[in-house]
Amino acid sequence: MTTIKKVVLAYSGGLDTSVILKWLQETYGCEVVTFTADIGQEEEVGAARAKAKVLGVKEIYIEDLREEFVREYVFPMFRANTLYEGEYLLGTSIARPLIAKRLVGIANETAADAIAHGATGKGNDQVRFELGAYALRPDIRVIAPWREWDLTSREKLLVYAEANGIPVEGKRGSRSPYSMDANLLHISYEGGILEDPWLESEETMWRWTISPELAPDQPTYIELEYRCGDITKINRESLSPAKVLETLNRFGSKNGIGRLDLVENRYVGMKSRGCYETPGGTIMLKAHRAIESLTLDREVAHLKDELMPRYASLIYNGYWWSPERILLQQFIDSSQNTVNGVVRLKLYKGNVMIIGRRSETDSLFVPQMATFEEDLGAYNQQDAEGFIKLNALRLRIKAMNNKMR
Structure with missing residues (x-):
């Protein structure tokens, strides 16, 4: 093993990363710094501090990144009306560059010579974390335990945790059958019966949204105000970026909006089925296209639509920090200078309907x-x-x- 003195670990406090923490200490004989990001996953991130202390961690970073996440990552992505393979709103993908940025930042602050993550060798997240890290600090060492160790199942992780006195929640057979990832934009589900693409997902799987069949019989009406392509007000109330998304999530969830069942092409080469709940993002996409239809020049709008699939692939594949993504972002952002106005929507049983749009200063509708x-x-x-x-x-x-x- 290459000598590692200190490593910054992306730490959730769950089974996988708790085992990784102890494994790093044993395998590399190094000091571990933990980093836990609050990006709206609706979990008690504070519990990660107590667990890290039990395992002897001295430097513990727990950061509320919700506003930065929406302002610097989600909003810029939605200015492009981004969809991967025509359907996926990239809820997991867009969170990874922010986490990679802070991993590297904390490594610099603590004089660490490596970072570590809990992504498996089969998925996209390993690529996203590591491409981001290398783009921001070319000399960083990355440790990916799932590519090194022989703890290849949950059962083995539980045995290791028990043998090493690692506090974990959930005993054998008591957890959800799905692998889940959540943040303020979405929650995703993989594994379990979803590994058969023919089987319908279980209603009990969905955690955020009510079933469209059980949604209220009366529609919900909302108004979204845009400034330079970003939502600044909901129903005439000024809100911060994170509050905008939180509010739209509530509206969407109670009206059965934002469910998606998708078979996607992973960057590593395999097809994977996932289910997603993106209630606020689904509303944002429809509304943003509506205000652009009123305020964007025809050829600019069409050029944006042509470039969007490339932009989406860059985010999905982990190239947020690449020069080509940054160049595309500059074009997208410049197109939004005139995207100002108000959109009225009706939300009803899984549907997002545009019922009005206006712009006092930038409408091209004559x-x-x-x-x-x-x-x-x-x-x-x-x-x-x-x-x-x-x-x-x-x-x-x-x-x-x-x-x-």
Whole structure:
């Protein structure tokens, strides 16, 4: 083993990372610094401090990153209307660059020479954590225990924990059958019966959203106010970025909005089935496209749509800190200068419906031109004849050539 004096561990306080903490101490004989990020996972992050102390950790970092997460990562991503493979709102993917950034930052602050994470060798997260870390500190050493140890099952982890006096919650057979990841944007589920893509997910699996069938019979109406592509007010109340997402999560959850069952292509090469709940994000995507439809130039909007799949893949595959993602972000952000206004929505039994949009300063919708009534000379319909003939010229030439053959 390469000599490691101090390592910063991404630590949740759960079984996996608690075992990793002890394993690092034993295997590398190093000091471990723990880092626990509160990004809205709705778990008691404070419990991680007590568990880390029991295992002899002296430097314990627990940080509330909810506002930074939404302001610097979620909002920029939604300015692009980002969807991976046409469906996935990238709830897990977008959290990883922030965690990688703080792992490296804490390593610098504590003079650590390595970081460690609990991602497995089969998944995407190992790639996301490590690409981010190397982009921010090229000389950092990364330890990924799942690629090194022989503790290849939950049963083996429990045996190791019991043998080493590691406090863990949940005994054999008592935990959820699903592997879950949560933050303020979403919660994901993998494993269990989901490993058969033909089987329907169990209703008891879903933790955030009510079933659309059981959602209220009366719709919920909301107004979202945008400034430069970001939501700043809900129902005329000014809110911080994290509060915006928290509020939309509540509206979406109670109306059965945001469930997704998806088979996706992982970056490491395999297909994987996952289920996701993204109530607030589902509302945000629909509303953002609505305000852009009013305020963005046609060709700018179409160019954004063409670039979005590439941008989504960069985030999904862990290239948040790459020069190409940063370049795309600059284009996306510059397009949002005129994305200002208000969107009205109706939420009803799993559906997000746009029922109104307006922009006092940046609307490109001109009623005098679009009207089916008398336009008082705002648009000369006779101009359309030449426009059509010029655009048809190549088609007519092609048809004439075909006729002569």
